Amino acid sequence: MEGQRLLLAIALAAVFGVALGLRKGGVSIALAALGAPAGVAAVALVAVPAFAIVLSLANAPVDFMDLTRATTRAAVRAGLFLAGLAPGAALLVVTVEDSITVTIAGFGALLIAGVIASRSFSRDLHPYLAAAPRGTRAVLTLAMPAFLVFAAVLAARVWWLALPMLVEVS
Amino acid sequence: MNVALMNRLLRSPADVARDCKEDRDVAAVAASAILAIALGAILFGAAVGSWRGSAQIGYAALKLPLVTLGTLVLCVPAFYSIAAVFGRPWPLRAAISIMLAAGARFSLVLLAATPVVWLTINLGASYDAVKLVAALAYALGGLAALTLLLRGLGDGPGKVATVVTFMLVFLVFGGQMAWILRPYLGTPGRQDITLFTREREGGLAWQLLQSVQYVLNPDEASRARQETRP
Secondary structure, eight states, rough: OOOHOOOOOHHHHHHHHHHHHHTTTTTHHHHHHHHOOOOOOOIIIIHHHHHHHHHTTTTOOHHHHHHHHHHHHHHHHHHHHHHHHHHHHHHHHOOOOSHHHHHHHHHHHHHHHHHHHHHHHHHHHHHHHHHHHHHHHHHHHHHHHHHHHHHHHHHHHHHHHHHHGGTTOO | OOOOHHHHHHOHHHHHHHHTTTTTTTTHHHHHHHHHHHHHHHHHHHHHHHTTTTHHHHHHHHHHHHHHHHHHHHHHHHHHHHHTTTTTTHHHHHHHHHHHHHHHHHHHHHHHHHHHHHHHHHHHHHHHHHHHHHHHHHHHHHHHHHHHHHHHOSSTHHHHHHHHHHHHHHHHHHHHHHHHHHSOOOOOOOOOOOOOOOOOOOOOOHHHHHHHHHHHHHHHHHHHHHHHHO
């Protein structure tokens, strides 16, 4: 169930990637279709397992399935947002004259998707973390924002590397 | 066109938005809305094109409905997904009909602004002044459409986030759609009338900023246009 949801999130984000790839066309479409979901996948498969270890160390009352569910729900929300923007993004990347507009619009959309995912993730986990003992809660007060910052930097870095059409100046 | 529905759109947008959300008579709302969008944009476009006159009137009347309907086509998936991620997972039919109703309200405001734009041109206003008046009419129309969207979203968490995100998306997509189908007024300093411009002219935001500067300083405008005249 959660695996299917993550795949759906990846597929939705790939639609946005296809739109970005239209800037250059050809192979670039396929590369961008892989690049846009790469940031989502990196957070889900790299950052969240690391956070799971931190939660376990802090003895937080969140089991693996709760964390997985929160992750996939956040990923689907980000993917759905990006897929919804895809038609407009396609128009923008194909017709806009200067590359800086593409960079701002592309990273802007990815940034908002990241904020949506972070909001969803922290809201889904909030009831569990609020019920934690005081010591654990204190650790998590620091750990949760640190995780969100780490996830944002990781996703931004992956997108920076995987979506060259957003960083090329022409 | 259903005049009673247009009256409801203007007077009680909340009722129309509720009907759209509850899937009540949405086919009639959609049909009337599309007609209102086309009519408002055609007449507003013709008024804008009258600054240059001749074929530009027809070109602008043809292109403005395309801009409005094209923007709606691009924004419906965005609105649907933004509403869903912020806690309003509506059916696609509801999202489409609300967007069309908002578009109709927008076009009715454009219709109201048409005589103002025409009179501004008739009084001999400059290119930049007309451009700003048209942009102002668009902003007022956008505000009217936004009211319907706000009522449609109802109360509850995520309302502000939905509206702010959607407005941002709408401005970018709508602005670009309008930009690629330019010119509507015609190009100052040039007598030829073209359906589309393919010259590199910066971008929409830059052009609007430049128009504000030129309205405030007309000497600078005429100097710049003398330099670019072929």
